[in-house]
Amino acid sequence: MKLDELAGNDSIKEELKIWALNWQRGKRQQPIMLYGPTGVGKTSFAHAVAETFDWELIETNAGELRNADNLKSVIGSSASTGSLFGGLRLVVIDEVEYLDRGGMATLVRIVRDALQPMILVADDYWSLKLSAIRTICFPLQLKKVSQLSIEEVLNETSKKEGIAIDPVKLKEIAQTSQGDLRGAIVDLRAGIASDREREIDVFNAVKNIFKTMKYSEAMQSNFQFSDLDLLVAWLEENAFLEYDRFEDFALAMDYLSKSAVFKGRIMRKQNFTYLRYVAALAIAGVALSKREPYKKFVKYQFPSRIKMLSNSAKSRALLKHIGLKMGEKLHCSSRDALKDIVFQKKSAGFFGFEDEEGGFFERFGKTGN
Numbered sequence: 446m447k448l449d450e451l452a453g454n455d456s457i458k459e460e461l462k463i464w465a466l467n468w469q470r471g472k473r474q475q476p477i478m479l480y481g482p483t484g485v486g487k488t489s490f491a492h493a494v495a496e497t498f499d500w501e502l503i504e505t506n507a508g509e510l511r512n513a514d515n516l517k518s519v520i521g522s523s524a525s526t527g528s529l530f531g532g533l534r535l536v537v538i539d540e541v542e543y544l545d546r547g548g549m550a551t552l553v554r555i556v557r558d559a560l561q562p563m564i565l566v567a568d569d570y571w572s573l574k575l576s577a578i579r580t581i582c583f584p585l586q587l588k589k590v591s592q593l594s595i596e597e598v599l600n601e602t603s604k605k606e607g608i609a610i611d612p613v614k615l616k617e618i619a620q621t622s623q624g625d626l627r628g629a630i631v632d633l634r635a636g637i638a639s640d641r642e643r644e645i646d647v648f649n650a651v652k653n654i655f656k657t658m659k660y661s662e663a664m665q666s667n668f669q670f671s672d673l674d675l676l677v678a679w680l681e682e683n684a685f686l687e688y689d690r691f692e693d694f695a696l697a698m699d700y701l702s703k704s705a706v707f708k709g710r711i712m713r714k715q716n717f718t719y720l721r722y723v724a725a726l727a728i729a730g731v732a733l734s735k736r737e738p739y740k741k742f743v744k745y746q747f748p749s750r751i752k753m754l755s756n757s758a759k760s761r762a763l764l765k766h767i768g769l770k771m772g773e774k775l776h777c778s779s780r781d782a783l784k785d786i787v788f789q790k791k792s793a794g795f796f797g798f799e800d801e802e803g804g805f806f807e808r809f810g811k812t813g814n
Contacts, residue, residue: 446489446492446493446496447493448461448462448490448493448494448496449497450493451486451489451490451493452590452595452597452626453486453588453590453591454485454490454587454588460585461490461585462497464562464583465500465562468533468562469533473560474583475581475582475583476559476562476564476565476581476583477563477565477582477585478565478570478575478583478585479491479564479565479567479585479587480566480567480568480569480570480585480587481586481587482568482589483625483627484624484627485588485589485624485625485626485627486590486626487587490587491539491566492504494564495537498533499532500535500562501532502535503534503535505537505538505539506538506543533561534561535561535563536561536562536563537564537565538563538565540566541565541566541575541578542572549575549577549578550577552578553577553578556581556582570586588624589623589624590624590625591624592619592622594626595624595626595629596615598629599615599618599630600615602630602633603615606634608634610633615633618633647672647675648745649666650666651666653666654666654731655687655731655732655738655743656738658732658735663731663732664724664728664729666728667728673720673724675748676727677704677723679745679748680701680727680728681701682745682746682747683743683746684697684698686743686744686745686746688734689739690735690736693734693735694734697730697731699730699734700727700734701726701731703726703730704726707719708723
């Protein structure tokens, strides 16, 4: 995808074009520090520069490199030597804030000596870890994408991918994304299958895991369903219902806890090679915890943890709509309007609430929370 095809941040596109054109003319430029909140398309913008100007792309994630030795071996020569094909080479380093102290010092030296264009990608430009590298990079901040731009992208994506979606639902996804374009696209694609169809799929996957005694069959359930986090949540919720023998249940919980340990390591170290252990321990571990399959029928339960989070998110969204309607009538911000919600209980009709909003308004007015 080229720069002009990306949504939002038009001024940044122009800055990147000027920067790249100067490189094309033989004028060495400062490396760019591209920063902004998650989901605004930082990495996509970097890729688009290479695509637009037909540059060779060398990309890596600092979270995977971590230290000086890895950084020098992977990036050092790429930034300081010419391209094999005679053109320019764009070096992109994502998540630079995850480098350790030695890695950051090495990156500073690489950036100062770079003979090729470089784009460093970060979430928090003002992080103390980036203080040394900030002084030698040109900062460009990507801001959250506007709701209108997100709607346009979602509409185009739904047409390209053959996703049938109600325009009202599409607008709702754009509105609740809060400028996170990537998250909005994920939500759009997740809405292809109905919640009921998804629940049937996960029910079958959970049943297969609990009833099999073979590693390969258990892991196949993960490949068929593909949402590992949701699958693990279902296993956690239903292991007690499936496994009557205490030792079977205890062993299953032990494997799930070990799986959680590896997931924590992924989050801390950004090393996604651990993902294989997360899946194997949680899925095959639970399947092989029993001495033999249970022949009873179990009505598996939806994970209470996810249900609680879902209800909480729905309540927040409903409260936001109520605040907007109240603020419009009271000529104040939605936040100020909600401060007095307890005292407005008798005025529900005045605000024009729909049935669900009115019911929530009444309940909220009684509790005040």
